[in-house]
Amino acid sequence: MHFARKLFGSVAFRALFLVTLFSLLWQTRSAVAAAAFIDHAGNIVPSAPTSSDTVDFWVQIGYQGWVTDTRLYLTTDGSEPSIHPTTHAAQGTTQAITMTLDHTENNTLWYKATAGPWSNGTVIRYKIASWHSGGGDTKYADSTNDWPVTDPTQARIFGFRVGENQLPSWIGDAVIYNVFVDRFYDGDTSNNDYCAEAASGYCDNNHAVHGALPTHPQDDYRFTYNGGDLDGVVERLDYLEDLGINVLWLSPVFDNPNFYTDTDFNSNGDIYFTYHGYHPSDPLSVEEVFGTQTDLQTLVTQAANRDIRVILDFVPNHTSSQHSNFISASTTCAGPFSAWYTFSACNTAADPSFTVNFPSGFNTSSASYTVYGSNDTNKSFFGVLELPQINNDNSAARNWVINSRADYWLDTLGHAGYRLDYAPGPSTDFWREFNDTIGDSDTFTIAEIWLDNGPEMIRRQQGRVDSAMDFEANAAIVGFFTGGSSVDSLDSSLRDRASFYYQGGISPSEFVRGCFIDNHDMDRFSHRVSYNMADMKQGALIMFTQPCVPVMYYGNEIGLGQEFGIYQFGGGRPEYARERMAWGFYDASAPTEWTGSANTALWDFYETLIDVRKATPALQTFSSADYIALYRHNADRTYAYQRGQGSSAVLVALNDSGGTRTLNIPNIGGVSLPYANGTVLQDLLGSGKNCTVSSGQCSITLDNNDPGVVLAPQAGVTVNFTVNGYVTQYGQDMYVVGNVPELGNWNPANAVPLSWVDSDTWSGPAVFTSSAGQSIQFKFIVRQGGTTIWEGGGNRTYSVPSSGTGSYTGWWQ
Incomplete structure (x- = not known):
């Protein structure tokens, strides 16, 4: 250390250091003067500006050398920003705004520009560029190491409309129920292709591999089609009505390739089935294995007759590699669809077709399969060969996704909106236009955003989507019941989630979270808590009493299980969390293949809980001010909180101690009950556990196997x-x-x-x-x-x- 200090202190060394630094700053070699990445991803503050807001635009730059200039290019007339490719000059109505270096963080540069305000209704569209004045490549946001963008016409377009988004009025008492169509019920055995049929005509559920991952996916019914279809959902609408569901979310129902060969199973000719629907090969046609467009229309109409709205799962980020658009783009470099996807090179080579032989008992004996392009030559969904990513900044591609697909189906079917698959994929300007096109006072959109920085990415989509699934709240709930996290941790996480999304002027009338305990990509909550009745009920209680919209996954209400964990055999196999719905408890005539095991006591609890949420205004608000912690006891694992304000508020209390505990609510300083002494609070769930407010407290005793209580003032x-x-x-x-x-x-x-x-x-x-x-x-x-x-x-x-x-x-x- 003394040697280093002595060396640096010498005149010769200081001179050498300064010369080296100066040369680095002004080298014109592209390798030195190029940013490694430019990441904006819609990072503006506030996320959904109104006419009273100035807007901060942030961009993070990773550098291989040095960057001297970063510029924001925006338009206010709805046109695409235009930038000269060599002089960096703004063209046409585009405004150029210099971004200044604000700070450095973890070897990256953070630049910022401030602009606005603009009048409500103004459409702001913009691009961001960065370069070194001494030469080198100009790169545009969002450039990555793997996919650098150096052409301004190919740069990602970001955008927003100034003004407030408005949620539909019906969302307050909504209870969303996700049906995985292939696994819900088989109403028409004539379309049971790609499954091993039993003698009854239903898809067999006996061929399964136990104790290990199947060597071949077709050896296990959970990895194939199971026969569920649109007719089956129609047959079970009465069930959903009985349960109290008023919003039905369908997994994707549009045309898929039905299968691919999959090298994950390391055996040529193995079959990977797309029963889930997330590989759209023709999103303008209904998947024939699920039914017809008439069947889909019947479902929407019959659901509406029961006051159940339908939202469809929409996949905007990618298509199947078997979509005709991608086949054309992959085989014709200058074709009409070549700009609809992103290629690093023009590659017209296609792997040869080959025949796939299905096992005995499958309806389809053979089929042809061809691969187009490769992971190295086109952008795809997380590198998945079969899912090329749509270039949604291309105006023709965007028009096809938004108008020819999303808006077309809304006009045709009259459903209530969309669940948006992988919403971080398309840009904020895409979602701005999507919302401008399909958004109205009665249409609802809920986004899937599950990246590591999901909460921040969700906030950046506010004003463009109505809602997003809250994966952080899910992790907090699951962690409490399965990971042993403390009551303090649970409370802190839930209250943080309740407030995080309403910063920067966003109001609960503009945006709402979707809360859930599991979904089709994760282990079922029932499995994770080892089917413990109290935990299953209390998890549901928390989900339904948060300031958000509860989103159920089919089977939550009966404790539907799974044989293995998704990651039990290494790589994720969500098929294990997608078991067939069990119907024997509800329908004595249900076929053997669709009977299964159901926890009817849990179903009764869900039915009551849904009724309580729909009938209780205090549980239908989304403001963080309407979620107040009243009681925490880490050692006892007991927790209570208030929902709503004033004398109409309700108290929610639960006990996860493993024994009987008495809660004297509140026990937290600085909070008080919103009721007068003498007020009798009764459990809306019907347990008979009531309390009378005395000395400002409610004292209530809960057994470990109690589901918890929702206490409300008796009418007096x-x-x-x-x-x-x-x-x-x-x-x-x-x-x-x-x-x-x-x-x-x-x-x-x-x-x-x-x-x-x-x-x-x-x-x-x-x-x-x-x-x-x-x-x-x-x-x-x-x-x-x-x-x-x-x-x-x-x-x-x-x-x-x-x-x-x-x-x-x-x-x-």
Whole structure:
């Protein structure tokens, strides 16, 4: 260390260092003067600007050498920004705004520019470029090491519309239920292709590999088609109505290739089935294995007759490699679809077709399969060969995705909206235009955003989508019941999630989270908690009482299970979490292949919980101010929180201790119950566990196997008490106390407080529930510190009305 200090202190070394640094700064070699990546990803603050906001635009630059210039190019007339490829000059109506270096972080540069405000309704579209003034490549956001963008016409377009987004009015009491079509129910056995049929005509569910991953996917029914279809969903609409569901989310129902060969199984000719629907090969046609367009229309119509809205799963980021557009783009370099995808080189080579032989018992005996392009030559969804990524910044491709697909199906079917698969894929300007095109007062969109920086990416889509699935809240709930995280950790995470998305001026009328305990890409919650009844109920209770829209995965309500964990055999196999729905408990005539095992007590709980959420306004708000922690006990693993405000609020309490625990709510400093002493709180879930507010607390005992409680004030009679003739001194307060629980049972500590009106008058309400319709006795008292002054004379009497309101006015005795 002393040697280094001595060396650097020498004149010769300092001169050498400065010369080297100067040469690095001004080298024109492209390798030195090029950014490694330019990442913007829609990072603006606020995320959804209004006419009163100036906007900060942020970009992060990783550098191989040095960057001297970074510039924001934007338009306010809806046109695409135009940039000269060599001079960097803005062209046409494009404005060029210099971005300045704000700070460095982990060897990256953070640049910022500020612009605006603009009037509401203005469409802002922009691109970002970075370069070194001494030469080298100019790169555009969002460039990566693997896919650098150096052509301004190919640069990603970002954008937003100034002004507030509005949620549909019906979302407040929505309960969303995700149906995985192939696994829900088989209503038409005639379309059971690509599965091993049983003698009954239904897809067999006996061929399965136990204890290990199947050598060949077709050896296990969970990896093939199972026969579920649109007719099957129609047949089970009454079930969904009975459960209380009012929004039905269908997994993708549009045409897929049905299968690929898959080298993951390391055997030529093995078959990977696309039963899930996320490989669209013709998104303008309904998948024939699921039914027809008429079947889909029937489902939407029949659901509407039961007050159930339908949202469809929409895949905007990619197509199947078997889509005709990609086949054309891969084989014709200058064809009409070549710009609809992103290629690093023109590669027209195609792997030869070959025949795939299906096992005995499958309806289809053979089929032809051809691979187009390769992972090295075109952008794809996380490098998956079969899923080439659409260039949604190409105007023709974007028009096809938004207008020819999304808007077309809305106009044709009249469904309620879309679940948006992999929403971080397309740019913010794509989602701005998507929302401009399909968004109206009755259409709902909910996005899937699950990247490592998912919360921040979700926030960047606000104003462009209505909702997003909250994977962070899911992790908090699952972690509490399976990972042993503390009550403090659960509470902190849930309250953080409730507030995070409403920063920067976003209101709950513009954006809402979707809360869930599992989905089709993760292990089922029931499996993760080892089918523990209390945990399954309490997980559902938390999901349904957060300030968000509850999103159920089919089978949550019956504890539908799975034989193996998704990652039990190494790489993820979500097929294990996609078992067939069990119908034997609901329909005695259900075929053997669709009976299965169901927890009917859990179904009853879900039915009640859904009814409570739909009937309770306090559970239908999305503001973080309507989520207040009241009680935490880490050692006991007990937790309680308030939903809503004022006397209409409800309390949610649960006990995960493994034994019986009494909660005296609240136990957290700085919070208080929003109810008067004497208010009776009853469990809306029907457990019979009620409490009466006394000394500002609700004391309730919960057993370990209780599902928890949702406590709400009993409907009562409000009586206003007024007393005149006593001049109170500083520090004195007036109360009414009596012989009934609502008035404290003669205990001054539990008396009902009155409010000062003037020098000798106090007045205030008391709510009577159990004592409504009865004659009561009471007195007025004055309290100061630990001293109580009782009025003289005999006890006052009053007949409380059995309904409505009442009043009593008297003079101090």
